[in-house]
Amino acid sequence: MSDLTVDVVDAKGKKAGKAELPEALFDAQTNIPLIHQVVVAQLAAARQGTHDTKTRGEVRGGGIKPWRQKGTGRARHGSRRSPIWTGGGTVHGPTPRDYSQRTPKKMIAAALRGALSDRAREGQVFVISEIVAGDKPSTKAALAALTAVAGDVSKVLVVLDRFEDVAWLSLRNAADVHALAVDQLNTYDVLANDKIVFTSAALAAFVAGPASGKSAKAVATSSEADAEEAVVKAAPAAKAPAAKEEAPAKLKAAPKAEQEKAAEAAPAKLAEVSDEADAEPVDGVYRGEKPPAGYDIKGNEDSGKYHTPDSPWYGRTIAEVWFNSTEAAEAAGFVAAVAPKSEEDDK
Template identity: 45%
Template sequence: MVNCVVKNWLGEDVGEATLELKVASEDNKSHIVHKALRKQLLAARQGNASSKTRSEVSGGGRKPWRQKGTGRARAGSIRSPLWRGGGVIFGPKPRDYDIKMNRKERRLALRTALQSRAENLIVVEEFGDKLPRPKTKELVQAITRWGANPERKVLLIVAETNENLLLSARNIAGLQLITPNNLSIYSVLDAAYIIATAAALAKIQEVYSD
């Protein structure tokens, strides 16, 4: 169980929140988190690199010169991999890099990663009404008051987004704004600070509790 202090818009302590999730065992947690992270990064690869083999390169149907008597090396096709403009030996072909990992494992890895970042977790009150208009400067100041550095990577988790919040957050270079349903293990591990609203934390508890 993780106990967190809840801060308001001004950065003042106004309450407490808890996060209790089932996590992997001490012996297994590094393995399962690494596997889930690797799966996400591999799944992001397009895998569309392709090169032509000698059978796919156009031309080369005729033998360049006769087999004997020229003094040159034997050659059967101008599309040999040994020739300039020829095919590629063992070159890349389109492939799927994704690795298999069942849903329960992925969720366990995400819970484990999230709980491991407890020291960098900041819980705040809902602040949607504090931004009546899009204002990046005000959001940056609030992030600073909450104890995070807006110049570093910040993961901001809110229960629901609105247009003013989206417009205020999009110009902050290191800020990633997501909802609990879009949590990813890479986002959790990559962020220097994780800021979650109390409602978002409750949603995480509800969605990922099993």
């Protein structure tokens, strides 16, 4: 099969050329069950779904038992808001829910192609160059143009491009005409109307398909472009003083940086001096990692205790100070971690 060809008519009803309806869009197979499924899903998604009824637990009142359980001769009841009472709750009533159904995009597109193909095979697809000639909106002129193109306009769907402002304004008061943007064309609206009228711009946009995200490019209006140019011109003037102010700031910051470096270096030098001083034993006390011969008593400054080689914790103790005798350790203010046996026996 070849593409369908229809006449293009202008706003005055005169022939202005021909337009081709692609076979893939307007001569596809019409799958009735598929169209039915898509339309049902579309109408279901349009439902508001805010309906709600109150159960016996939500109805006001009914907290007290109407009468006692036995002795009255009447049926037993526990609440006046039971579903069998007037004014009671509703059983299995509607609650808020979402009616939308998941319909694959390919199914939606196939249903739309089938509906358009059915209208095209019946000769109910028309193309008009423009709805209204000129820049002045006119509902009367728009209806006259549609009548000249499609005849009876009691149930007609007009597909417009979003940039055709005059056509939108002209058709907004037409009660029997349903105007729709080309990117909102759907199966239900095609089936709900007997005739489909495309403008030349809308047909070209529909055949071209939706624009991909990668190729889409935003176009600024003239006012936005002027505003952007003003911002660009003002930017260098605003940055120039800042550049001048940064130079003195760096000069002032230089002495502070040198002072901080000197302060950091001072403790390191003091530590080196102290390490050198601690390298030699003083009064039986040695501070260092490798004690000389005879300095085998470990001292821990945090606990203030010393450990002799026969102490049970000697091997697990990390020595911070070494002593050559217990007298030197006690003279430095340390106490024995393990009391002598004589003292333990006295206790």
